[in-house]
Structure formats: C-alpha cells, structure tokens
Amino acid sequence: MTALPEPRRVEHPGEEIEPRVLSEVSEPGRELRLHLPEGTDILNGLGAVLREQGINTAGVRLGGGSFKKFSYYTGVEDPTGYRVATFSPPNFPPLPVTLAIANVMVGMDEEGAPRSHCHAIFLDGEGNKLGGHLIPGECIIGPGGLVAWATAGGTAELQAHHDPETNFPLLHPSKAEA
Amino acid sequence: MSDILIEDVGIEEGRFGRVVTARVRPNLDIVEAIENICAENNIAHAVVRGCVGSLMDANLEIGSAEKSNIQTIPGPGLEIAITTGEVRPDDSGKPRARLYGLVANWDGDGWAGEFIRGHNLTFVTLELMLQEWLPE
Numbered sequence: 001m002t003a004l005p006e007p008r009r010v011e012h013p014g015e016e017i018e019p020r021v022l023s024e025v026s027e028p029g030r031e032l033r034l035h036l037p038e039g040t041d042i043l044n045g046l047g048a049v050l051r052e053q054g055i056n057t058a059g060v061r062l063g064g065g066s067f068k069k070f071s072y073y074t075g076v077e078d079p080t081g082y083r084v085a086t087f088s089p090p091n092f093p094p095l096p097v098t099l100a101i102a103n104v105m106v107g108m109d110e111e112g113a114p115r116s117h118c119h120a121i122f123l124d125g126e127g128n129k130l131g132g133h134l135i136p137g138e139c140i141i142g143p144g145g146l147v148a149w150a151t152a153g154g155t156a157e158l159q160a161h162h163d164p165e166t167n168f169p170l171l172h173p174s175k176a177e178a
Numbered sequence: 179m180s181d182i183l184i185e186d187v188g189i190e191e192g193r194f195g196r197v198v199t200a201r202v203r204p205n206l207d208i209v210e211a212i213e214n215i216c217a218e219n220n221i222a223h224a225v226v227r228g229c230v231g232s233l234m235d236a237n238l239e240i241g242s243a244e245k246s247n248i249q250t251i252p253g254p255g256l257e258i259a260i261t262t263g264e265v266r267p268d269d270s271g272k273p274r275a276r277l278y279g280l281v282a283n284w285d286g287d288g289w290a291g292e293f294i295r296g297h298n299l300t301f302v303t304l305e306l307m308l309q310e311w312l313p314e
C-alpha cells in the first residue's frame with residue numbers, strides 16, 4: 001500500500017478539552033426491531049417511538065426503504081468564524097429517495113427531548129449516489145415502510161450540551177439518573 | 179460455479195455483553211480511539227452498534243486483500259458513519275478494530291470502504307455505541 005501523508009489536524013476556536021474520549025459503560029440494554037410505517041418522519045419517529053419505550057439513548061442501524069419527502073445537509077464554511085464549519089441550506093434531491101445505508105445516534109437535546117443524528121448514503125430519484133446529514137422533520141418514509149434495529153444504551157445516556165472547544169451543541173455520554 | 183466450502187467457514191458462537199456509549203473529541207484517529215476505549219474497559223471483542231461523526235479528511239481502503247486501493251477523500255468536515263465494525267484481539271491480546279462505513283463530502287458525494295488506521299482524524303465529534311461480544 002502506498003504511504004499516506006501525515007493526517008491534517010483541525011484547529012477549533014476553543015481550547016482543547018480533556019479527556020479526549022468520553023465513555024460510559026452499561027450492562028446490556030434492550031434490543032428492538034422497529035418497522036416504521038409509510039408517512040413517518042424517520043428521525044422524529046425513531047426518537048418518539050424509543051422514548052415511548054422508555055429508551056432515551058440508542059445506536060440504530062438501517063438501510064433500504066424509500067422516502068417520499070427528503071432533505072439533507074452537507075457541511076459548508078462558517079463565514080462568521082464562530083465554528084470551523086456549519087450546515088448548508090437544505091438540499092432537496094429528486095424523489096423518491098432510496099436509502100442505501102445509515103446510522104443514527106439517538107440521544108437528548110439540551111431540554112431532554114429526543115434528538116437523532118443521522119448520516120446516510122442514498123440514491124436520488126435519478127439514480128445518483130449521494131451522502132449527507134438527514135434533517136429531522138424533513139424525511140418522510142415512503143410505501144412499504146422501513147426497518148431499523150436499535151440497541152439501547154442501558155444506564156448510559158447521550159445528551160447535547162454546548163461544547164466550548166468546537167462551539168457546537170454535541171451529544172455527550174453520562175450515567176442516567178436512577 | 180457455486181461451491182460452498184462449509185469446512186472453511188469460521189463460526190464463533192457467543193453472546194453480547196456490556197454496552198459502551200462514547201464521544202471522541204477532535205483530532206483522534208477513529209480506529210485507534212475505538213481500540214483504546216475497548217482496552218480501557220477491558221473489552222477484548224466488540225461490535226459497533228451505532229456511530230455517527232465527522233472527519234478532517236478520510237482515507238478508505240477499497241478492494242480485495244490481493245488488490246486494494248486507497249481512496250483519499252479531502253475534507254474538511256466529512257460526514258461519516260461506521261456501519262459495520264468489529265474489535266478482536268491481535269496476537270498479543272491487544273484490541274484491533276476493523277471499521278467499515280460511509281463518507282460524504284460538502285458536495286454530497288458519497289463513498290464507502292474500510293477506514294485506514296492512523297489516517298482518519300475526527301473533525302468535530304464521533305458519537306459511538308459499542309457492544310462487547312463474548313465468544314463461548
């Protein structure tokens with residue numbers, strides 16, 4: 001294999017925060033297979049059904065299925081310099097969109113409501129292969145529904161809070177309150 | 179031709195154990211970070227249950243063991259997910275991760291492949307759920 005150059009590092013606006021890795025260990029949580037029906041918003045739907053099941057935090061695998069409404073973000077430069085990057089305006093690919101594969105991390109926003117973070121590869125209605133960050137509230141499942149497999153975090157939770165190193169509201173793990 | 183070499187199939191039976199929920203901060207290699215999380219928690223075998231994040235630049239290995247290519251995807255700020263990943267001990271017993279997933283750039287172009295150790299540094303964050311695998 002050809003030698004690769006030294007990887008480039010990013011410089012964020014804030015000071016580096018230790019520790020560089022945050023982790024929370026739990027005994028096994030629940031495992032769920034979810035069939036989400038046509039008309040469901042994929043990300044808000046996942047958050048709502050898991051919350052209804054008493055699950056605040058989960059890792060979710062999904063692939064296949066189609067969308068009859070779909071919008072995604074990519075990254076763009078942040079012209080204000082507040083962050084190293086920000087989100088693009090929403091992109092609207094030709095419909096229907098077919099999901100190739102995706103992962104979702106489900107946690108909580110700063111107020112404790114469900115928050116789902118999803119990156120995916122998908123095909124637009126003209127067969128173009130695309131990738132990006134799916135927008136909650138903007139991706140509606142098409143005919144036949146969509147299957148997702150969820151692993152709950154057990155006694156570990158992910159909740160968003162402001163990260164002064166990057167200036168993003170990011171999901172951080174912690175022990176769930178008993 | 180469809181010979182199925184049953185005797186060559188590697189089968190391992192086991193069950194799932196502890197779950198680790200984690201965040202990796204910027205400028206860490208994702209392969210090494212996952213190995214270190216396992217080592218610190220005394221986890222020898224694990225699978226990725228969910229993982230979403232971003233990379234400064236991405237370097238993927240694509241192709242077969244005999245003929246592989248490196249796909250370099252220039253960033254910054256590539257969106258990624260680790261869609262398949264496992265950790266297993268090497269000959270010395272240290273956790274070694276092999277991670278496969280997707281990458282998307284700012285134009286919405288998409289790629290997939292294996293993340294090459296030491297050459298995929300986190301950009302903003304990596305959110306991760308690992309689960310211990312306990313072979314029997």
